[in-house]
Amino acid sequence: MSLVKFKRRRPFSNLISQDFFDVDNFFDNRGWGQDILPDGFWNGNVSEPALNIKESNDKFEIELAAPGFAKKDFEVTIDDGCLNITAERSTSEEEKDENFTRREFSYNSFERSLQLPKSVKQEAIEASYKDGILSFNLEKKKEAKKLPPKKVPIV
Template sequence: MSLVKFRRRRPFSSLIPQDFFDMDDFFDNRGWVRDMVPSRFWNGKTVEPALNIKETDDNFEIELAAPGFAKKDFEVTIEDGCLNISAEREHTEEEEEDNYTRKEFSYNSFERSLQLPDSVKQEAIKAKYNDGILSFNLAKKEEAKKLPPKKIAIS
């Protein structure tokens, strides 16, 4: 089994020519209401960090772009064969002067889940965060590694 990006089916996708633009990029952050059900608590803007997945003979390498976060902001768990990545960050700034008070705050969060293939050693997953990139190294089980071709002698 390989890791693949889940692609949602978008409304009206059959009406717009595919070569006009990439449908996933166009609709990802345009305010489509989740499950097409309006909610007064959701403003339609979600951020899903970009993700690169590379498979080699020995492992999978995953890179998730999450600039502005710190290591302590992340929570990474494995549950039921899924790698769950979430992060949450709050920032508050307050300035008081003689005749005014200025307060600013921001809140950022995201969640991503990846179904892990059976070939991954779950106990050997390594993660590191450097320069806004959260990297994972998922080692493959020995039986899942691609073996070099074996030459058979003909007698």
């Protein structure tokens, strides 16, 4: 079993060291023109949820940290071999009094896309959300599973 941690600053590491290809971050922060602008948004340093991927013999497990969201805030789709995760949440509060009006609002959203390996059964993907963690179980196809060693008799 292996745990793959995303490393933003290492060029092309997501292609070399793991089965999943992070479509959203392929061209982000690859050393080209970093720190030219002082604003973090324009440098591609937009906040995105942390992602862990664990592989076992028969499945992949993905955990995405997204605290503060509800199940209804997520939209998960599979399109052309790509797992797309989108979340959007907004809140607003207003208090009116004789002398003042107070309004507060917030808006949070993110998108992550992962190119799935060919070894995953796309029709058997399961997702759950509990305690701020969006979890996925991706079952591998039978031909992708590692078979136990077989002893060959010598005649």
